[in-house]
Amino acid sequence: xxxxxxxxxxxxxxxxxxxxxxxxxxxxxxxxxxxxxxxxxxxxxxxxxxxxxxxxxxxxxxxxxxxxxxxxxxxxxxxxxxxxxxxxxxxxxxxxxxxxxxxxxxxxxxxxxxxxxxxx
Numbered sequence: 765x766x767x768x769x770x771x772x773x774x775x776x777x778x779x780x781x782x783x784x785x786x787x788x789x790x791x792x793x794x795x796x797x798x799x800x801x802x803x804x805x806x807x808x809x810x811x812x813x814x815x816x817x818x819x820x821x822x823x824x825x826x827x828x829x830x831x832x833x834x835x836x837x838x839x840x841x842x843x844x845x846x847x848x849x850x851x852x853x854x855x856x857x858x859x860x861x862x863x864x865x866x867x868x869x870x871x872x873x874x875x876x877x878x879x880x881x882x883x884x
Contacts, residue, residue, distance in 0.1 A: 787836060796839050803846045813850065817843045818858035825866040834868055841874050848878025856882045 787795070799820070802813050825840030827833045834840065844862070847855045856879065863875045 792836060792839065796836075796842055799839065799842050799846060803849055807850065807852070814847065814852075814854035814858045817847050818862055821847070821858075821862045822865045825862065825868065825871050832868070834871070837868065837871060840866070840871055844871070844874045844878050848874075848881045851882045 799817070802810060802817065805813075807813075821840045821843040824836040824843070825834055827835065844859065847859055847862075859875055859879050859882070863872065863879070866872065866875070
């Protein structure tokens with residue numbers, strides 16, 4: 765997962781796709797599934813998770829050049845939920861930075877919910 769996530773910003777946009785305009789449907793589903801798998805892994809074996817999920821959320825939760833069309837709201841929301849579920853100081857800091865980057869109201873709500881859930 766560490767090697768796939770940094771590669772996402774270099775992925776070419778797909779035209780005519782309804783699932784995600786920036787990722788092919790099967791790639792989108794595989795990456796979203798991998799993202800949810802992070803939630804199943806023990807915290808001690810995933811010290812990289814908060815940083816990687818933060819980068820992923822900012823990339824998928826924003827559009828190119830400030831566009832209102834997100835790269836993948838579904839993937840960004842999943843990453844936010846995983847961060848919120850993991851709790852902890854790193855996750856709270858990551859969510860705070862994510863909140864400063866994204867502007868889409870439908871994504872801000874899960875971010876606020878995740879931040880409220882973390883009591884660190």
